[in-house]
Amino acid sequence: MKKNKQQLKKQIQKRSAIIDAAIKTFSLKGFHQTKISEIAKHAEVADGTVYLYFKNKDELLMVAFDEIINEKLNIIKSKIDTDTTSLRKLLHFFKLHVKLFTEEPHLARFLSIELRQSSEFYQKYPEFKPLEKYTNFLEKLCQDTIQEGNIKPFDTKALAIIFYGTMDFLLLEWATGNQNFSLSKMEKKIVDILTNGLRIYSS
Amino acid sequence: MKKNKQQLKKQIQKRSAIIDAAIKTFSLKGFHQTKISEIAKHAEVADGTVYLYFKNKDELLMVAFDEIINEKLNIIKSKIDTDTTSLRKLLHFFKLHVKLFTEEPHLARFLSIELRQSSEFYQKYPEFKPLEKYTNFLEKLCQDTIQEGNIKPFDTKALAIIFYGTMDFLLLEWATGNQNFSLSKMEKKIVDILTNGLRIYSS
Amino acid sequence: MKKNKQQLKKQIQKRSAIIDAAIKTFSLKGFHQTKISEIAKHAEVADGTVYLYFKNKDELLMVAFDEIINEKLNIIKSKIDTDTTSLRKLLHFFKLHVKLFTEEPHLARFLSIELRQSSEFYQKYPEFKPLEKYTNFLEKLCQDTIQEGNIKPFDTKALAIIFYGTMDFLLLEWATGNQNFSLSKMEKKIVDILTNGLRIYSS
Amino acid sequence: MKKNKQQLKKQIQKRSAIIDAAIKTFSLKGFHQTKISEIAKHAEVADGTVYLYFKNKDELLMVAFDEIINEKLNIIKSKIDTDTTSLRKLLHFFKLHVKLFTEEPHLARFLSIELRQSSEFYQKYPEFKPLEKYTNFLEKLCQDTIQEGNIKPFDTKALAIIFYGTMDFLLLEWATGNQNFSLSKMEKKIVDILTNGLRIYSS
DNA sequence: GATGAATGAGGTTTCATTCAT
DNA sequence: TATGAATGAAACCTCATTCAT
Numbered sequence: 001m002k003k004n005k006q007q008l009k010k011q012i013q014k015r016s017a018i019i020d021a022a023i024k025t026f027s028l029k030g031f032h033q034t035k036i037s038e039i040a041k042h043a044e045v046a047d048g049t050v051y052l053y054f055k056n057k058d059e060l061l062m063v064a065f066d067e068i069i070n071e072k073l074n075i076i077k078s079k080i081d082t083d084t085t086s087l088r089k090l091l092h093f094f095k096l097h098v099k100l101f102t103e104e105p106h107l108a109r110f111l112s113i114e115l116r117q118s119s120e121f122y123q124k125y126p127e128f129k130p131l132e133k134y135t136n137f138l139e140k141l142c143q144d145t146i147q148e149g150n151i152k153p154f155d156t157k158a159l160a161i162i163f164y165g166t167m168d169f170l171l172l173e174w175a176t177g178n179q180n181f182s183l184s185k186m187e188k189k190i191v192d193i194l195t196n197g198l199r200i201y202s203s
Numbered sequence: 204m205k206k207n208k209q210q211l212k213k214q215i216q217k218r219s220a221i222i223d224a225a226i227k228t229f230s231l232k233g234f235h236q237t238k239i240s241e242i243a244k245h246a247e248v249a250d251g252t253v254y255l256y257f258k259n260k261d262e263l264l265m266v267a268f269d270e271i272i273n274e275k276l277n278i279i280k281s282k283i284d285t286d287t288t289s290l291r292k293l294l295h296f297f298k299l300h301v302k303l304f305t306e307e308p309h310l311a312r313f314l315s316i317e318l319r320q321s322s323e324f325y326q327k328y329p330e331f332k333p334l335e336k337y338t339n340f341l342e343k344l345c346q347d348t349i350q351e352g353n354i355k356p357f358d359t360k361a362l363a364i365i366f367y368g369t370m371d372f373l374l375l376e377w378a379t380g381n382q383n384f385s386l387s388k389m390e391k392k393i394v395d396i397l398t399n400g401l402r403i404y405s406s
Numbered sequence: 407m408k409k410n411k412q413q414l415k416k417q418i419q420k421r422s423a424i425i426d427a428a429i430k431t432f433s434l435k436g437f438h439q440t441k442i443s444e445i446a447k448h449a450e451v452a453d454g455t456v457y458l459y460f461k462n463k464d465e466l467l468m469v470a471f472d473e474i475i476n477e478k479l480n481i482i483k484s485k486i487d488t489d490t491t492s493l494r495k496l497l498h499f500f501k502l503h504v505k506l507f508t509e510e511p512h513l514a515r516f517l518s519i520e521l522r523q524s525s526e527f528y529q530k531y532p533e534f535k536p537l538e539k540y541t542n543f544l545e546k547l548c549q550d551t552i553q554e555g556n557i558k559p560f561d562t563k564a565l566a567i568i569f570y571g572t573m574d575f576l577l578l579e580w581a582t583g584n585q586n587f588s589l590s591k592m593e594k595k596i597v598d599i600l601t602n603g604l605r606i607y608s609s
Numbered sequence: 610m611k612k613n614k615q616q617l618k619k620q621i622q623k624r625s626a627i628i629d630a631a632i633k634t635f636s637l638k639g640f641h642q643t644k645i646s647e648i649a650k651h652a653e654v655a656d657g658t659v660y661l662y663f664k665n666k667d668e669l670l671m672v673a674f675d676e677i678i679n680e681k682l683n684i685i686k687s688k689i690d691t692d693t694t695s696l697r698k699l700l701h702f703f704k705l706h707v708k709l710f711t712e713e714p715h716l717a718r719f720l721s722i723e724l725r726q727s728s729e730f731y732q733k734y735p736e737f738k739p740l741e742k743y744t745n746f747l748e749k750l751c752q753d754t755i756q757e758g759n760i761k762p763f764d765t766k767a768l769a770i771i772f773y774g775t776m777d778f779l780l781l782e783w784a785t786g787n788q789n790f791s792l793s794k795m796e797k798k799i800v801d802i803l804t805n806g807l808r809i810y811s812s
Numbered sequence: 813g814a815t816g817a818a819t820g821a822g823g824t825t826t827c828a829t830t831c832a833t
Numbered sequence: 834t835a836t837g838a839a840t841g842a843a844a845c846c847t848c849a850t851t852c853a854t
Contacts, residue, residue: 047837048829048838049837112319119378120236158396161372161376162396165372169368169372170368175325186360190364192357213817239844249819250845251818251820252819255817433728434728435727436727439729443823451840452841454825454842457824457826522781528722558805563790563795564799564801567775567779567795568775568802572774575773575777599767644847645849646848655814656850657814657815657852661814814854816854817851817854818850818851818852819852822847822848824845825843827841828840830839830840832836832839
């Protein structure tokens with residue numbers, strides 16, 4: 001039925017609007033400082049409507065994370081697709097990660113600060129593994145790079161932790177303004193260290 | 204006066220008890236889920252007493268961070284003091300960091316999760332730079348190691364970010380149980396990667 | 407729309423119920439001793455509902471004053487409307503004021519005691535002039551009476567102060583039970599004094 | 610014993626210092642906004658010491674009122690002592706009342722605002738009749754004036770209510786800045802009205 | 813008597829969530 | 834399905850008062 005299709009479309013748009021509003025507001029003000037009514041207002045729906053699409057505020061946060069991570073990961077995937085080696089893909093990933101999140105500073109805060117929810121959050125939602133896809137992809141890239149013989153056969157999980165941990169802390173330092181450094185220069189230096197350390201022909 | 208001395212001692216003990224209770228409770232339940240009354244109960248003082256020692260809940264959290272960071276940094280400093288080279292000190296630092304925080308799992312959670320508690324904090328307290336001392340010391344170690352000729356003359360700030368970011372994310376992965384790995388093995392692998400990447404005579 | 411009309415009506419009733427409950431409770435226990443939860447219970451709404459209609463407790467008190475003053479002033483206005491001279495209106499006003507507030511003793515307390523509750527209010531809300539309308543009307547009556555040639559051309563502001571001050575203190579003495587007098591007799595005596603003046607050789 | 614005398618003197622001074630501090634602070638900030646610790650600090654005693662001299666904050670307020678009223682009444686009494694007729698004393702009383710309280714504006718607030726404690730206060734302390742002495746003296750003056758044949762034989766209680774009510778409301782209007790009038794002019798006008806009476810054809 | 817550290821009861825207000833319309 | 838008015842639980846912090854020293 002056409003009617004149903006249109007309705008369905010409308011609903012999907014509404015859901016999407018809510019998520020967008022949630023991401024923007026969470027990023028800007030932090031999870032606890034964000035009121036559902038604010039999100040509803042930005043999404044141009046009633047407060048109660050939010051609860052037709054999401055069980056509660058926690059779920060909305062988790063979905064918001066998921067959307068962001070998926071969106072950015074897909075952008076990254078498509079952009080590194082044309083790189084000729086996995087090593088290049090890996091380094092390109094690093095650069096893109098920094099670029100994508102610092103282009104929208106509130107997303108940098110979102111990722112480096114808000115993502116780390118309270119201990120109770122992890123206990124309450126054991127299935128909450130927001131970075132899993134992201135770090136898995138990173139690990140996969142490391143595996144490929146090793147197979148292609150461009151980095152030494154290190155443990156790929158360890159490599160992924162080093163990579164993600166470094167990117168994440170770099171963004172935190174930048175987002176909180178703790179350090180007064182040029183982000184692009186710092187990024188190059190870090191890539192330099194990681195590659196020169198990791199390359200098979202590093203000598 | 205003896206009286207004053209005894210009172211002072213009592214007060215120091217009380218303050219300490221409150222901080223300990225705060226750290227434990229914050230770690231367990233998260234900052235926003237922790238009630239002052241819980242902390243007070245654990246510290247065996249009245250609710251109001253907490254406010255004789257700390258201006259408010261925020262300050263209590265910040266002081267708790269500071270105490271933990273200082274305490275652990277001092278332990279680390281004293282333990283690596285006998286290491287003969289800065290490179291050894293650096294790697295020892297890494298191991299001790301992981302050890303000290305995973306020996307007390309709530310501290311691992313405290314550091315890797317609660318420390319990032321929400322942008323609200325960084326916005327409200329721009330002077331809140333809990334890790335400054337820690338990463339500064341790390342950077343100093345890197346400088347020394349470079350001067351001693353044991354790692355290539357990389358940018359020391361970049362090195363510190365890689366080191367701390369990696370340690371931090373490793374603890375997070377461990378604390379949230381996202382990954383099912385042996386912490387000690389993972390740690391060795393990471394150290395392996397970082398050292399083989401960094402050494403001057405890495406070939 | 408019918409629906410909206412009904413809802414609006416309901417809301418007006420709810421607002422009114424809250425104000426009534428507030429006046430009664432404030433009068434009975436005093437502003438600082440009155441808990442919002444008590445008011446809510448008396449008004450048969452939830453605590454939070456009070457805050458849908460009033461910004462906070464302070465505003466509720468001020469609105470309550472305003473409502474009472476307006477209500478009583480309107481009653482008085484309509485009742486003195488048929489009096490043939492302004493002098494009669496003026497004296498009638500005096501009697502009605504005493505009557506209206508002593509018929510509902512909690513209102514007498516509200517006006518003579520709670521209204522003066524603490525400088526904090528006057529300092530915090532300089533625009534809080536609860537009696538302005540009331541004394542202005544009183545002053546206007548005095549002007550008219552003078553123009554009609556029934557009292558000497560005294561300063562009207564001074565007259566208003568005498569009238570209101572006397573009525574107010576009379577109610578206070580009555581409400582606090584400090585004096586053991588017949589209110590109606592006292593009222594007559596006061597009116598007698600005010601109209602006839604003090605001096606023996608006034609003729 | 611000399612010792613005891615000195616100690617007693619010290620204690621009286623301490624009690625007096627506390628009352629003075631209380632009056633100043635209550636006047637300035639209002640009863641509810643005043644903390645016992647502030648009073649103690651101003652009186653240069655420990656918080657607990659206040660409770661050696663006064664049962665609680667309420668009692669301290671009541672004593673403070675009493676002291677002020679007594680002090681001012683005594684000043685007035687001594688100043689009007691040389692007036693040759695009771696009528697002159699009465700009018701002089703009015704002027705002195707206004708003068709004494711407006712010379713120290715915080716006292717004007719204290720008397721016209723803070724004196725009217727909450728309804729519960731009057732219920733809790735039925736013996737709290739702060740103005741009794743004052744209005745009794747006023748009434749006595751009226752009696753004398755009547756006996757001396759200088760005002761008509763009106764009811765003296767009614768006269769006292771008019772006098773005190775007018776003075777009190779005049780001070781309130783002045784203290785809260787509601788009216789923009791010259792206090793001294795207004796005072797003269799009021800006295801004029803009270804003495805000359807309202808009616809044009811009063812004979 | 814004097815101290816002041818410690819106590820702990822108490823209340824306003826917010827806001828996630830519900831549910832009658 | 835959508836609304837948004839209503840709900841009511843929940844907790845930080847203050848400060849009068851106490852009491853061990």
